[in-house]
Amino acid sequence: MVNRRFGQIGRLKKEKIDEYVKLHADVWPDVKKMITECNLQNYSIFIRDDLVFSYFEYTGENYDADMKKMAADETTQKWWGYTRPCFEKYNADSAEAFYEDMETIFYMA
């Protein structure tokens, strides 16, 4: 059962766009495994210019705990070592340095 749908936006450094796309053409199997173990599914990432948008669904019961589990995974940390330097802050006043949650304003099944 999908308990929550996420839309997240991020802004890439212009000189890192190609690298980010290439990395996601071949995501490490253990990173994907951890995504599944942390109860995320139907995960898409889209790009337009320097903006990336990710959509995924959460099927677990404790999102914060699952995100902590993901953040503690050594392979995921290594992966983020490649992907995170591709980002710049979405806005100067952004709280997050990578993807930021967006607000849902419409849903229909």
Place this chain on the structure above:
Amino acid sequence: MVNRRFGQIGRLKKEKIDEYVKLHADVWPDVKKMITECNLQNYSIFIRDDLVFSYFEYTGENYDADMKKMAADETTQKWWGYTRPCFEKYNADSAEAFYEDMETIFYMA
């Protein structure tokens, strides 16, 4: 069966953001009915500042034909009469005046 997943980005006029959000809190039933009839499902719209992102899945066999069907629907045309003036072009060089398709760079089930 989902044949294609869409991510689309749009930019709202700053003075029309509230109106766009309010419209989508109460989408007309006949507009929703047409969305379903045109084989779109699992439709979310997210917002961050003046950017809106929509995600939906297409389950039909001919997307262009279904979009033509939607565009020919009188109620949908009336609805667009309210929603489309909320947009400005995403970029000066944008081909579309409203939502634009983004490119998919990652998917996992």
